[in-house]
Amino acid sequence: ETGVTQTPRHLVMGMTNKKSLKCEQHLGHNAMYWYKQSAKKPLELMFVYSLEERVENNSVPSRFSPECPNSSHLFLHLHTLQPEDSALYLCASSRGTGDNSPLHFGNGTRLTVT
């Protein structure tokens, strides 16, 4: 196991639904990330938290709302999504930000918006 657990693994939601993605890391890391992975495209950084403080928003639409209650947990709240938001959402953690420590990824949530 990677030490980073994401739930659910798969999610299908309508455009009017509200859902949340959950990420938990058991590595004692201080930084957590949300990435979006679309087919044949590079990973896109969405949000970064360091010691529970958000340090990056990266111009993500407001229909995506992150929450980091503590350094081990990260949520991504979803509402009124669009079909183009269908993608694999990856959570990652690292020791810190800016120290070039490697990212440890979860196995992702495959999101389909209908």
Place this chain on the structure above:
Amino acid sequence: KNQVEQSPQSLIILEGKNCTLQCNYTVSPFSNLRWYKQDTGRGPVSLTIMTFSENTKSNGRYTATLDADTKQSSLHITASQLSDSASYICVVSAPNDYKLSFGAGTTVTVRA
């Protein structure tokens, strides 16, 4: 334009054969370059990391090379196995910057 370009986009090889994947980058200044392996339905897992002063790094049957002057890296897979079927992603970082530059990946399919 993406700062990290990978080629080929995909390739198919027979089990037991070797293959080489390419990564060209424009990120500057440069801190390190990593290769990640992503199995289908899984998150990426780090294979190798190389800093400016390193020009080769091995991890089992995987050997990565780096030419920081020409800003090129390659990942060589020796004696491929069916379990090598995956996407291989090149990731470049600048000093003291959490914003990594990702390539789009090369999908490798190993056939028996």
